[in-house]
Amino acid sequence: MNGPIRHLAATLFLAMLALVGMVSWLQVIQADEYRNDPRNARVVAARAGRERGTIITADGVVVAVSEADPSDPRVFRRSYPEGEQYAHIVGYSTALFGNTGLEASKSSELVSNRDSTISGVLNAVLGGDLRPRGLRLTINDELQTVARDALGGQTGAVVALDPTTGAVLAMVSNPSFDPNTLLGIDAGPAGEALENDPAEPLLNRAAQAAYNPGSTFKVVTAAAGLETGIAGPGTVYDDVTELALPGSTATIRNFSRGPCADGTQVSLTTAFARSCNTIFGELGLQLGAEPLVAQAEAFGFNTEPVTDFPAATSTIPAADTFTDALAAVAQTAIGERDVRATPLQMAMIAATVANGGEVLEPYVVAEVFTADATIESRTEPTVLGRAISPATAGALAEMMERVVTGGTGSRAAVSGVRIAGKTGTAEVPGAAPHSWFIGFGPVGAEPGQPQIAIAVLIEEGGSVGEDATGGTVAAPIAQAVLARFFGRTG
Amino acid sequence: MTRNAEAALLIAAAVLAALGVAMVNFASGIGFDAQVALTFLVFVLSFGGVHLALRRWAPTANPYLFPIAAFLAAIGFIEVYRLDRDLAALQRWSLLVAAALAAFILFLLRDEGVAALRRYRYIFLLLAIGLLLLPLLPESWPLYGAEVFGSRLWVRVDLPFGDRTLSFQPGEVAKLLLTVFLASYLADRHLALATPRKIGRLSVPEPRQLFPVLVAAGASFLVLIYQRDLGASLLLFALFIGMMYVATARSAYLISGATLVAAGGVVAYQMFDHVQRRVFAWLHPFEDFTDTGYQIAQSLFALGSGSLTGSGLGLGRPDLIPAAATDFVFAAVGEEMGFAGSVAVITAYALLVAAGFGIALRARDVFRKFLAAGLTLVIGIQAFLIIAGVTRLLPVTGITLPFMSYGGSSLLANMVLISLLARISHGERT
Numbered sequence: 001m002n003g004p005i006r007h008l009a010a011t012l013f014l015a016m017l018a019l020v021g022m023v024s025w026l027q028v029i030q031a032d033e034y035r036n037d038p039r040n041a042r043v044v045a046a047r048a049g050r051e052r053g054t055i056i057t058a059d060g061v062v063v064a065v066s067e068a069d070p071s072d073p074r075v076f077r078r079s080y081p082e083g084e085q086y087a088h089i090v091g092y093s094t095a096l097f098g099n100t101g102l103e104a105s106k107s108s109e110l111v112s113n114r115d116s117t118i119s120g121v122l123n124a125v126l127g128g129d130l131r132p133r134g135l136r137l138t139i140n141d142e143l144q145t146v147a148r149d150a151l152g153g154q155t156g157a158v159v160a161l162d163p164t165t166g167a168v169l170a171m172v173s174n175p176s177f178d179p180n181t182l183l184g185i186d187a188g189p190a191g192e193a194l195e196n197d198p199a200e201p202l203l204n205r206a207a208q209a210a211y212n213p214g215s216t217f218k219v220v221t222a223a224a225g226l227e228t229g230i231a232g233p234g235t236v237y238d239d240v241t242e243l244a245l246p247g248s249t250a251t252i253r254n255f256s257r258g259p260c261a262d263g264t265q266v267s268l269t270t271a272f273a274r275s276c277n278t279i280f281g282e283l284g285l286q287l288g289a290e291p292l293v294a295q296a297e298a299f300g301f302n303t304e305p306v307t308d309f310p311a312a313t314s315t316i317p318a319a320d321t322f323t324d325a326l327a328a329v330a331q332t333a334i335g336e337r338d339v340r341a342t343p344l345q346m347a348m349i350a351a352t353v354a355n356g357g358e359v360l361e362p363y364v365v366a367e368v369f370t371a372d373a374t375i376e377s378r379t380e381p382t383v384l385g386r387a388i389s390p391a392t393a394g395a396l397a398e399m400m401e402r403v404v405t406g407g408t409g410s411r412a413a414v415s416g417v418r419i420a421g422k423t424g425t426a427e428v429p430g431a432a433p434h435s436w437f438i439g440f441g442p443v444g445a446e447p448g449q450p451q452i453a454i455a456v457l458i459e460e461g462g463s464v465g466e467d468a469t470g471g472t473v474a475a476p477i478a479q480a481v482l483a484r485f486f487g488r489t490g
Numbered sequence: 491m492t493r494n495a496e497a498a499l500l501i502a503a504a505v506l507a508a509l510g511v512a513m514v515n516f517a518s519g520i521g522f523d524a525q526v527a528l529t530f531l532v533f534v535l536s537f538g539g540v541h542l543a544l545r546r547w548a549p550t551a552n553p554y555l556f557p558i559a560a561f562l563a564a565i566g567f568i569e570v571y572r573l574d575r576d577l578a579a580l581q582r583w584s585l586l587v588a589a590a591l592a593a594f595i596l597f598l599l600r601d602e603g604v605a606a607l608r609r610y611r612y613i614f615l616l617l618a619i620g621l622l623l624l625p626l627l628p629e630s631w632p633l634y635g636a637e638v639f640g641s642r643l644w645v646r647v648d649l650p651f652g653d654r655t656l657s658f659q660p661g662e663v664a665k666l667l668l669t670v671f672l673a674s675y676l677a678d679r680h681l682a683l684a685t686p687r688k689i690g691r692l693s694v695p696e697p698r699q700l701f702p703v704l705v706a707a708g709a710s711f712l713v714l715i716y717q718r719d720l721g722a723s724l725l726l727f728a729l730f731i732g733m734m735y736v737a738t739a740r741s742a743y744l745i746s747g748a749t750l751v752a753a754g755g756v757v758a759y760q761m762f763d764h765v766q767r768r769v770f771a772w773l774h775p776f777e778d779f780t781d782t783g784y785q786i787a788q789s790l791f792a793l794g795s796g797s798l799t800g801s802g803l804g805l806g807r808p809d810l811i812p813a814a815a816t817d818f819v820f821a822a823v824g825e826e827m828g829f830a831g832s833v834a835v836i837t838a839y840a841l842l843v844a845a846g847f848g849i850a851l852r853a854r855d856v857f858r859k860f861l862a863a864g865l866t867l868v869i870g871i872q873a874f875l876i877i878a879g880v881t882r883l884l885p886v887t888g889i890t891l892p893f894m895s896y897g898g899s900s901l902l903a904n905m906v907l908i909s910l911l912a913r914i915s916h917g918e919r920t
Contacts, residue, residue: 006847027797
């Protein structure tokens with residue numbers, strides 16, 4: 001009779017062993033899969049409930065903060081006091097839509113380590129600081145506000161950089177959205193509406209959208225001319241009304257439909273100040289595809305940007321694709337055809353000229369600080385490479401200054417400050433043109449003197465429409481930001 | 491091991507329960523409060539009382555049984571407390587009553603031992619079937635049946651004072667009575683059942699011998715199937731088969747039993763949508779995530795989120811699992827105490843089963859042997875069925891986890907069960 005009892009005991013033990021096998025499978029082998037399943041409400045609760053670090057601007061304005069729920073001190077609520085103004089930079093940390101922007105890329109610093117994981121407990125036992133870190137941005141709230149106000153209701157973007165460090169001083173994209181509306185469990189419809197909005201408010205146009213750069217690309221073409229020695233600021237060209245393109249019936253004409261100057265001869269500097277397509281088309285033809293593409297790539301085209309925020313790659317077709325299409329080289333040289341640049345890339349070009357030719361890595365996080373407000377780490381400027389020689393940079397700076405003092409960019413002028421710039425008006429098939437302005441100041445800065453580089457892009461005519469140009473639409477916005485930076489009003 | 495060691499282990503279990511309550515309190519920012527002391531007191535009173543009863547009326551009883559039960563009760567209580575403080579308060583009362591009843595059983599059986607129960611076996615059978623039928627009482631009666639989650643397993647009485655309703659699950663007690671009946675009946679007839687009559691080439695047990703068993707099994711089944719209680723049906727069936735096997739040592743019972751389970755499963759699957767839904771949820775818990783698969787999916791999320799060491803007491807979200815305090819308490823333990831807690835619980839059941847079968851092996855007469863084996867099977871099969879359901883090894887059958895799930899009827903029945911096992915082991919140790 002004891003035999004059957006032993007058999008039953010053995011059977012039950014095997015059954016219990018199967019249970020141990022099952023919990024091993026669920027809790028050890030597959031644990032992460034279940035833990036991170038998006039339908040697991042714990043993921044949502046953990047995201048929504050944890051304390052996250054404070055994010056402030058360079059001038060101390062709080063743009064993201066976590067506050068304990070009055071009814072349950074363990075649950076923290078994230079809020080974004082500045083609403084739309086920092087939505088694209090800071091992003092959001094939500095229950096339903098996950099994290100974006102710095103909330104995603106700097107999550108490990110921003111999140112509290114106070115948890116019951118083995119590393120969390122060890123850290124606590126060893127006296128580590130478990131409180132979340134805070135971030136200080138490079139963004140200056142005053143400039144950010146001015147840029148946003150200047151954009152008004154127009155669709156577009158403003159990027160301002162410190163040319164000496166690469167720090168982003170302002171980055172605005174319009175239209176924007178209020179991340180506070182996406183926080184709750186009930187934010188589903190609000191998020192869907194944003195995603196389906198044809199105006200694409202979620203897109204950071206300043207860094208993630210690439211456009212035809214138009215005439216602002218002439219800075220790159222001029223740089224290639226100066227670097228190769230094919231042209232100099234004083235090089236003189238025949239002032240034609242129309243540039244015939246080899247192997248094509250198409251021609252290149254100036255914006256005015258007339259000659260660049262008096263119809264006889266014109267220098268590269270004057271052609272630059274007046275943004276003459278005929279002369280720069282001609283220069284493009286003289287250069288050929290190879291040096292032009294190489295110059296653009298030296299400025300950062302065709303390379304994924306190294307940044308601490310999401311940024312798209314600006315592109316120019318490879319040199320060998322132009323072999324049978326010289327006409328395309330000329331059109332590329334004036335920023336049309338298939339060249340695409342983000343406002344951030346164009347701001348970096350202006351900054352590179354201001355900085356004597358060195359390309360710096362743009363960044364928005366200046367410091368990571370602890371809960372005791374001591375600085376834990378500080379972002380050091382990183383040189384990505386040299387795009388042009390200091391001599392070329394100096395010559396380009398003077399040519400760009402002429403754009404503002406006596407050319408298409410006069411509306412970017414700030415009294416008492418030497419401002420350099422370049423306007424652009426990029427044709428959009430079937431719509432009003434995109435308006436561009438890139439620039440920097442002051443020209444010939446002393447070491448230690450505050451400097452700023454800027455790019456402004458307004459999509460499809462902005463508030464002006466068909467007649468919009470870089471000089472009339474984009475330059476005044478740049479002027480507002482530059483004037484505030486240099487302490488001038490108006 | 492001695493009674494003194496048992497006393498020390500029981501106090502350790504009381505400390506465990508109190509510490510668990512304190513940790514849950516700290517996690518929610520409360521800290522020490524009366525609940526901690528109250529929990530310690532109730533555990534010491536309950537198990538201390540049973541311990542004193544053992545010292546007096548069954549001093550040589552197996553000293554492992556109650557410490558293991560107390561450990562499981564403590565772990566379960568912590569999770570119930572964490573999920574719902576009101577339920578925990580009720581559970582403390584249940585524990586006191588259950589312990590008192592267990593001590594009372596030891597008192598009743600002090601002279602004759604479990605042998606006294608043999609006299610009443612047919613009364614027990616009738617009582618068991620009567621109890622199983624109770625939930626079918628119409629709702630207009632003072633004592634009435636009630637349907638909870640689609641299964642009609644509950645009996646309620648509206649108390650004359652206050653606005654309270656007393657509810658209990660008679661099935662929990664019925665399974666004990668049926669085990670006693672079976673052990674008793676088989677103890678008389680096992681020789682006859684083990685030497686079957688030959689009809690041609692087929693060996694068939696004497697029908698007259700088998701008849702009462704078949705009646706008991708059949709009646710219980712019909713009732714449970716009518717009440718849609720899958721878990722109890724499966725438990726009772728496995729119990730019948732297991733005890734027949736112990737009594738006759740004929741593996742034919744096991745084989746025919748397994749065949750019947752398979753056939754019954756197919757028939758039940760064809761006949762009942764609730765069976766089909768359970769099987770579908772078992773095979774594809776995420777396909778109908780929001781409806782049929784929700785509970786098992788939540789259980790898997792809880793267990794996975796618990797990972798190796800758990801979220802910590804009071805720091806997980808076991809409240810997301812439907813029925814976390816009752817049938818799915820194992821998932822709640824697995825989330826907050828992790829793989830470590832899960833394995834500890836499974837091990838405790840294995841130890842309890844080992845102690846139970848050990849008692850059966852050492853028992854000197856067949857009735858005690860059968861009864862000990864049967865009672866052990868009840869605990870072991872129940873624990874296995876529900877943990878297997880919660881971990882998706884088997885479809886969910888809906889049955890309480892002995893000693894851990896919230897529920898007075900279940901705690902009562904299982905404490906009595908353990909006290910019967912303890913009484914069997916008294917004086918029969920080798």
